[in-house]
Amino acid sequence: MKICLFNSLSLYDVDKRSAISLGSFGMMWSGLFLQNLVLFFVSGGILAASLMFSADAKEFFRRISFYLKLIVTKLGALNNGSLKVSVGTNNAIINFTRPILKKKLVTSIQNKLNSKLETDIRTAGRAANPRILAMQGMAYMFVAILVVVPIAIFLGIFVNLMFFLMLIIPPMLMFYPKIKLKSASSERRTAIDDEMAFFTMYASVMQTVGKSFYMSILEIVGKEIFPAIETESKMLDRNIRLFGMDPITALNSHGMTHPNLHFRNLLLGYASISKSGGDLGQFMERKSDEFFADTRFKFSMYAKQAEIIGESMLILLNILPVLLMTSSFLMAGESVQMIMSISFVVVPVITILMIVIVNSFQPKTKNVVKFHVFSVLFGGVAALIALAMGQPYWLILALATSIAAIFNQIATAHQFREISMLESALPDFFRDVTEYRKIGIAIPNALIRIVNQRSYNSYFDSLLSEIATNLSLGNNLTKILESTVIRSWLGRASFFVLGKIAESGGGTPEILEQITNFSGKIKETKKEMIGGLQIFSYMAYASPLLMIWSASGMKDVMAKLGPGMQELMQNGMHEMTISPEFLEVVNLLMIICSLCMGLIMSKLTHFTMKHTLTIGISSTIAMISVFAAPYMPSFIK
Secondary structure, three states, X not given: OOXXXXXXXXXHOOOXXXXXXXXXXXXXXXHHHOOOHHHHHHHHHHHHHHHHHOOOHHHHHHHHHHHHHHHHHHHHOOOOOOOXXXXXXXXXXXXXXXXXXXXXXXXXXXXXXXXXXXXXXXXXXXXXXXXXXXXXXXXXXXXXXXXXXXXXXXXXXXXXXXXXXXXXHHHHHHOHHHXXXXXXXXXXXXXXXXXXXXXXXXXXXXXXXXXXXXXXXXXXXXXXXXXXXXXXXXXXXXXXXXXXXXXXXXXXXXXXXXXXHHHHHHHHHXXXXXXXXXXXXXXXXXXXXXXXXXXXXXXXXHHHHHHHHHHHXXXXXXXXXXXXXXXXXXXXXXXXXXXXXHHHHHXXXXXXXXXXXXXXXXXXXXXXXXXXXXXXXXXXXXXXXXXXXXXXXXXHHHHHHHHHHHHXXXXXXXXXXXHHXXXXXXXXHHHHHHHHHHOOOOHHHHHHHXXXXXXXXXXXXXXXXXXXXXXXXXXXXXXXXXXOOOOOHHHHHHHHHHHHHHHHOOOOHHHHHXXXXXXXXXXHXXXXXXXXXXXXXXXXXXXHHHHHHHHHHHHHHHHHHHHHHHHHOOOOOOOXXXXXXXXXXXXXXXXXXXHHHHHHHHHHHHOOOOOOHHHHHHXXXXXXXXXXXXXXXXXXX
């Protein structure tokens, strides 16, 4: 029995009534989270009406009234002698559920949540009232009980038992504020790590000229060099201005609750040495050395971990799909849904998980690269044209992604070129500046001499020439660097420290040597990493050829063995007929796997998915491979 793609996909069709129910259910939840009561109740009414039309009305009202009476009875059994607390809030959900929130049992639960949320608020660095957050969680839970529980029971009884899983939504909403604070705390802990080395070096330079750590951290606000530390600076300034703390007490208090261990030790150590009268300049230089060593180690470890991710990518997105695809030829008709599930669910989920894993241990570059939004428009236009021409879906997807990726790469190539050329010239440049500094030449004069005597590369030479021209006109180096567009974060941070050294007159040649060694180590590590991942890039490009060759070979094998195998099969088994629809689904799987491998390789090697060259090449090769399949050598003669 032939199973066509259209027939196999008929299971996904839904009638208008189900679509209205699903749409109103989604709008109802949108109204809940947007705190729009009108949207919430209107969509809830539409949902109730659509459900009544799909079931027996009397039975529906009987069951709903039963559960509502049960809820009211349970709530009425709560002790009415609760502690009355007046909390100022404009949250509509809290105001709606306030009579329930005043119950003694509910209040006791809120008090327990308060004590846990207080610590989370401090570590997250958010200005929030723990009592209001606890009330929000409880309010969302009670509204969800009133809405979700009846719907879950109704759908679980009349539609499918799987809808009973919706009953876990109310308790999850109660802990939503805590989950949100935990996420903010984790983001605060990780975001500051990559900025610590250069910021501590800058603070140590300022310390040598008599500027305290507190003054140094205030001066970076608005510079957009250290965005995570800027946030910490604003918190410290708030504690001093609003709460009347002195700078050392504010640093100590801030460090006690900070989730990042390195930054916490820096603040607490600085406060302790300041109170004891120790050498703060030496302490900051020692911390700067420590953080630069940690950052270099992180880059070295990433180079090794990236190869493991590359191997996992080939196994999960190349070898595994090939095995599943070749085995699906034995039951081609029944395998359509399986392949589509793999294409639209399994492969994207694997890709997202791998990108999240890479992002978790990958050093953050903070480079300024603007994605060209018109590339998406060009890809969409190409997809619409192909769709209007009646082309298969795999071709539409491959054509749209390849055109969008290649166009974006052409538009952003100069940005990546500037970043690469600047970072490659930094070690030699700072080595030259260090040598001039050792013989007593000021940094502005050293820059002018370097422009006249040394050449690095075209972009870096033009950048230095612009800076030297402004210096010759008597402008301040720090002001010049602030007005200069530098896309590389490593370059911005390095020049920022250089400008502060020139402006303050502090710092030592050893500090410049730190930048020289660090930028040189990063350059070597990136070069080794790209070299190690090059083989995975080539294999990702070759994956479409392997997939299409395997599919073409299995097609030939089944064509040869199909009649003979059919005689050996038991009665009632389906025919092993390979329909064109099945082959199109196989092609779609291959295109999606190629696209996902391109995304992962872009993230691994270029630290961003805005570099779309790998994506464009993978999609183009996959598209060409499908057209070249009839001309590939067969498994059998």
